Amino acid sequence: MTLQLSVSPDFSPDHIAGWYVFNTWLQRRLGERIHLELFENFESQRAAIEADRIDLIYANPYDAAMLVRQKGYVALAAPRNLPDEVVIAAPVDSPVQRVEDLRPGTRLAVTSDPAVNLLGMNTLASADLNDGNTSRQMAGSYVLVAKQLVQGKADVGFFLARAYNGLSPVIRRQLKALVTSDIGDVRHVMLAGPRASHLTGPLRELLPAMDAPGSDGGAVLQALGLEGFMAQEAEATEFMIDLMDTLKV
Amino acid sequence: MTDFQEAWLVPGAAERREHRLRHHDGFERTVWTVDHEVPFPDGKLIVSRTDTSGHITHANPAFIEMSGYERDELIGQPHCILRHPDMPAAAYRDLWETVQRGQTWQGHVKNLRKDGAHYWVLATVIPNIRDGVVVGYTSVRRKPSRTQVDACTALYARMRAEELAT
Numbered sequence: 089m090t091l092q093l094s095v096s097p098d099f100s101p102d103h104i105a106g107w108y109v110f111n112t113w114l115q116r117r118l119g120e121r122i123h124l125e126l127f128e129n130f131e132s133q134r135a136a137i138e139a140d141r142i143d144l145i146y147a148n149p150y151d152a153a154m155l156v157r158q159k160g161y162v163a164l165a166a167p168r169n170l171p172d173e174v175v176i177a178a179p180v181d182s183p184v185q186r187v188e189d190l191r192p193g194t195r196l197a198v199t200s201d202p203a204v205n206l207l208g209m210n211t212l213a214s215a216d217l218n219d220g221n222t223s224r225q226m227a228g229s230y231v232l233v234a235k236q237l238v239q240g241k242a243d244v245g246f247f248l249a250r251a252y253n254g255l256s257p258v259i260r261r262q263l264k265a266l267v268t269s270d271i272g273d274v275r276h277v278m279l280a281g282p283r284a285s286h287l288t289g290p291l292r293e294l295l296p297a298m299d300a301p302g303s304d305g306g307a308v309l310q311a312l313g314l315e316g317f318m319a320q321e322a323e324a325t326e327f328m329i330d331l332m333d334t335l336k337v
Numbered sequence: 338m339t340d341f342q343e344a345w346l347v348p349g350a351a352e353r354r355e356h357r358l359r360h361h362d363g364f365e366r367t368v369w370t371v372d373h374e375v376p377f378p379d380g381k382l383i384v385s386r387t388d389t390s391g392h393i394t395h396a397n398p399a400f401i402e403m404s405g406y407e408r409d410e411l412i413g414q415p416h417c418i419l420r421h422p423d424m425p426a427a428a429y430r431d432l433w434e435t436v437q438r439g440q441t442w443q444g445h446v447k448n449l450r451k452d453g454a455h456y457w458v459l460a461t462v463i464p465n466i467r468d469g470v471v472v473g474y475t476s477v478r479r480k481p482s483r484t485q486v487d488a489c490t491a492l493y494a495r496m497r498a499e500e501l502a503t
Contacts, residue, residue, distance in 0.1 A: 173380075187379070188483070211380065213459070214480040269380040273397065326467065327475070331384060334461035334477040337443050 090121040091284055092141055096148040096276060097127050098201045098248055101229075106311030113308045117294055118287060129228070130200045143284040144291075148172065149274045150203035153329040161279040162288055163325035165295035165317035172276060173249035174207040174269045179237050180262050187214055187266055190244065192221035197233045197242035200226060203332075207269055208246035210335050231255065238262045273331055277320055292319060341368040345405075346453040353453070356422035360415075361430065368422060373454040375403065383458060383478035389471060391416050391433075400478075405451030416476070421449040425496035432462060436474055439464050445481050445489040457486045 093114070095107050104126065111124040122144065127133035130151075136142055137155065147155055149172055155161040178184050194217055198205050209219065225242050227233045230251040236242040238259065249268055252260075278295060280288050298305025299316040309316055346353060350371035358366050383403055386395035396404075396411045404411065404419060411418070417429070424447055435442040443461045450456065458478035465473045 210479055214377075214482050216482045216484055267380045269382075270378075270399075271380075271382050273382075273384060326465070327386070330463055330465055330475040331382075331477055334441070334463050334475065335479075337441055337461050337463075 089283070090123050091143040091287075092136075093122050093124045093144040094133060094136065094142045095124075095126055095146045096151060097130050097133055098148055098199070098204070098251070099126075099146075100251065100254060100313065102254070103311065103313050106308070106313065109311045110308050113305065114294075118290060120287065130202060140281070143281045144287075145279050145281070146276055147279050148201065148203040148276055149328055149332055150201075150206060152277045152279060152325065153332050155279050155281075156325055156329060159281065161281050162285070163320040163322060164278045164280055164288065164291045166275050166277045166320040166324075167314050168316045168318045170250075170275060170314065171272050172203060172207075172274045173271060174204050174211070175247040175249045175252040176208055176211055176244055176266045177234075177237065177247060177252060177263045178244045178266055179240065180264045182243065182264070184243065184266065187211060190215045190217055192217065194222045194244060195242045196222050196224050197227055197236035197245035198224055199228070199230060199233060199246070201246075201248065203274070204246050204248050206332070206335050207271070207274070211267060211269065231259070234259045234263060274328060277325060277328075278317070341366065343369050345369075345451050347371050347373055350453065358420060358422055360417055360420070361426070361433070368420075368449060369453045370422060370449065370455070371453040375450065375454050375456045377456055377458060377478075377480040378403070379480065381480075384475070385411075385416070386465070386473055386475050387416050388473050391474075393418075394473065403450070403456050404448070405454075410451075419448040419450075421447045421455050423447050423455075423490075423493060423497060425493050425500055427496055427500065428493070436462050436464050437471075439466070439471060445485055446478070447489075447493070457481050457489075459485070 093111055111122055115122050225236055227236055230247050233245040234255055237245045295317040296319050297303055298309055346369055350373055352372045354370050356368050358368055381399040383400045384397040385393055385400050387393055393411050393414055393416055396408055401408050432442045441463045446458050446460045447455050459481040460476055460478045462474055462476045464471045465475055
């Protein structure tokens with residue numbers, strides 16, 4: 089049987105090749121056939137999850153909640169020193185200086201990243217903004233979110249912080265961050281589904297040791313843009329899910 | 338619970354007031370307040386966990402920073418160490434009755450800092466259910482809107498006045 093590996097579609101385009109390198113490395117180290125499937129958007133990945141076609145996944149915290157609580161996935165490891173934070177940005181020449189300056193009718197430029205959108209909307213709640221008094225303009229990538237802001241088609245945009253920080257200097261100069269979250273407890277997590285349960289033990293040993301001295305995993309991590317993986321206990325994942333659940337209220 | 342000490346108060350703060358709080362379990366505690374609000378930090382979430390009896394088992398850095406206590410002073414203490422005398426008892430009663438039914442509670446809360454100042458939060462408390470059993474509670478506090486804070490200030494003052502009158 090060939091297992092299916094997937095990655096939350098919020099990965100940086102710079103790391104596409106890295107995920108193929110990771111998959112090749114993983115197959116060699118596990119002696120398993122694994123097919124990497126990268127999805128262009130969250131909707132198509134969600135459909136694959138619903139059809140039980142994904143066995144290993146590097147999931148964003150929002151999807152991790154659903155995968156663990158509803159689909160029986162178990163946590164293997166999480167990226168070290170890489171919490172998921174959100175930037176809410178506006179055009180650099182906008183009169184808006186802080187979130188509280190925003191008013192009903194604000195036009196939001198967003199991707200379909202559910203975790204970023206959840207954290208973003210929670211932040212806007214301090215300005216009494218919600219889904220009912222804002223409008224959303226969907227963009228296929230964070231670069232396109234930035235483009236909507238620069239072109240004046242949106243008032244503020246939601247970004248995964250590392251995607252915002254990875255925008256080109258030319259684009260960044262045309263934007264300003266109103267607020268950057270500092271949560272620290274929310275992060276992506278590598279999960280194994282029921283068909284990959286026999287790999288749970290080996291992966292829990294393998295992933296955190298990728299950057300150990302003498303390991304050949306260091307170059308793979310570099311290709312992924314990760315410092316390393318750390319073990320992710322089940323309770324740590326449950327805690328993160330509880331935290332995400334409070335933000336959905 | 339740790340006794341509140343006047344020496345902890347914001348240095349030089351005017352309008353120091355002493356209050357006697359009576360908690361749901363009959364425990365009484367003297368606290369001091371000063372008329373000073375500390376703004377909720379942008380972008381942060383205050384996160385804590387308690388056991389099923391409400392004693393703090395986890396406090397994130399934002400919680401420690403905003404409460405004014407050290408981590409060691411918080412862990413093991415009942416969460417009501419943050420109770421401000423302006424908060425109506427009915428709000429806490431509703432909170433506990435809701436989460437003990439296994440449901441999520443959300444509301445605006447005025448919290449008391451160690452230095453007698455206060456900070457407003459929009460709090461969400463969720464039961465931590467493991468294998469079908471409630472093993473504790475997670476509380477996440479975020480920045481509230483000023484309009485909601487103003488509305489709650491007025492509402493809680495009315496509720497508190499009614500409680501004191503009965």
